[in-house]
Amino acid sequence: MxxxxxxxxxxxxxxxxxxxxxxxxxxxxxxxxxxxxxxxxxxxxxxxxxxxxxxxxxxxxxxxxxxxxxxxxxxxxxxxxxxxxxxxxxxxxxxxxxAPSIADLAEQYYEIHALPKKRKKGAANDRSMLDRLVLPRLGKQKVLEVCHRDIQTFHNSLKATPYQANRVLSLLSKMFELSISWGMRGENPAKGVEKFHEEKRHRWLSSDELSRLGAALDRHRNQKAANAIRLQLLTGARIGEVLSAQWADFDLDRGVWVKPSHHTKQKRTEHLPLAKAAVALLEKVHEAQRSGSNFVFPGRSKIKPLVDLKKFWRSLIADADIVDYRIHDNRHTHASQLVSSGMSLAIVGRLLGHTNPMTTQRYAHIADEPLRAAAEVMASKMNHR
Structure with a gap:
């Protein structure tokens, strides 16, 4: 040459x-x-x-x-x-x-972690966030090339929906933690990205609203869905736990609901004592059920449970003339009724399945009401000397 x-x-x-x-x-x-x-x-x-x-x-x-x-x-x-x-x-x-791309990492995350390790709904939510948000923005980038600034910029672009932005950030952080374990890179670029502030909902029904909701439940033509809501209100359970409940989970003689770990958010088995009204409701549902399904609230096919109450819920709260109230808020209503009756936050937290005591603290101001009423007793005695 x-x-x-x-x-x-x-x-x-x-x-x-x-x-x-x-x-x-x-x-x-x-x-x-x-x-x-x-x-x-x-x-x-x-x-x-x-x-x-x-x-x-x-x-x-x-x-x-x-x-x-x-x-x-x-x-x-x-x-x-x-x-x-x-x-x-x-x-x-x-x-x-x-080198693997973010799209490759997403598929491995979903197949190896989300599907086998998370609840069905959680895995579905991850799949939705990946397809709608993560992959269109980052999918073609190499895992090794993504830096902290990329994640920060992506998170900032979702500012209009802060709750969703924070869920996406948590998803990415978990994906990159796994990528380190899988030998794709050495550090987590999502670490240190500050989440947006989230305002916790403090919405529960007043006594008048609860009365109107009860009347609307009685009037509704879909009594199967109505009974699911009644059980949720009586137990404070998440609607997913109610709809996935099977008859084998209940001991109606003892009045106990044993929630399997794969149905609970905390992934642990929970033993929930049932009120007499809840037991009576379940006995009534069981007696009327002729499908022979294992599920308390079966769907169109007896081998699957009800999965969607959105249409039912919209018509129900419209009939009850209640605004800004979600199905999940029934847990808050259940808790607020217990706390306002003098039940301790610790007991309420256990009934709701809270693992973090701070989660129950949102009801702390209600817990003060029975104490304030008691304090007024002495004042009234002094005023009537």
């Missing part, structure tokens, strides 16, 4: 050869210019790896406006310096090209 002292002027003057030729630079060993018979000129480097002594050749790019001689020589100098330190630019390029 011919050797020249390459420069911009020399490169521009080299004519098309009879056969493809590489002109090696006399000044920088391993740096050359490949010229094809059609006149196309590309910069290359050639080296031997220090570990195996294997000869490698890498094309840096085509000579022209996007890659000048000076830029190519500077790039070659850097890469050949890496070789002296034990690097292998060709292997690095292959690794980078075949």
């Amino acid at each position: 011919p050797k020249l002292r390459l420069s911009k002027t020399v490169v521009d003057k080299i004519a098309s050869p009879q056969a493809e030729t590489i002109f090696w630079d006399e000044a920088l060993s391993g740096f050359g210019l490949r010229v094809k018979t059609n006149g196309t000129k590309s910069y290359v480097i050639q080296y031997r790896t220090r570990s195996s002594g294997r000869s490698r050749r890498k094309t840096l790019g085509q000579h022209g406006p996007l890659l000048s001689f000076n830029e190519a020589k500077k790039l070659a100098t850097g890469l050949l310096s890496d070789v002296l330190r034990g690097g292998d630019p060709v292997a690095d390029a292959v690794t980078a090209r075949t």
Whole structure:
């Protein structure tokens, strides 16, 4: 192969050869210019790896406006310096090209973690966030290339929906934690990204609203769904736990609901004492049920439970003339009634299945009402001396 002292002027003057030729630079060993018979000129480097002594050749790019001689020589100098330190630019390029993308990580996360480890609803929520938000924005990026700034910018772009933004951030953080365990990268770029402030809902029914809801339940033509809501109000359970409940979970003689761990948010078995009214409701439902289903509230097919009460709920609260009230708020109504009756926050927390005592603290101001009423007793005695 011919050797020249390459420069911009020399490169521009080299004519098309009879056969493809590489002109090696006399000044920088391993740096050359490949010229094809059609006149196309590309910069290359050639080296031997220090570990195996294997000869490698890498094309840096085509000579022209996007890659000048000076830029190519500077790039070659850097890469050949890496070789002296034990690097292998060709292997690095292959690794980078075949490295997993965020789309690859998302699929592994869903198949290996979400589906086997999370509840069905939780896995479905993750799938939805991945498909709607994460993959359109980050899917093509390599896992190794995503930095803290990328996650911060993505999170900020979801500011209009802060609750959803925080759920997406938690999802990404878990995905990157797993990517570290799976050897894809060394640190979590989502770590340290501050979540948006979330206002906890403090909505529960007043006595008048609760009375109107009860009347609307009695009037509704869908009594199967109405009974599901009644059981939720009587137990404070999550609606998913109510709808997935099976007759085998109940001991009506003892008045206990044993919630299986795979149905509870905390993934632990819970033993919930039932009020007499809840037991009576369940006995009534069981007596009227003729489908022979294992589920307390079966869907159209007896082998599956009811899964969606959205349409029913909208018509119900409209009939009861109640606004800004969700099905999940029935848990808050259940808790507020217990606390206002003098029940301790600790007991209420256990009934609701709270693992963190701070979760029950939202009802603390209601717990003060019985104490305040008691304090007024002495005041009334003094006023009637």
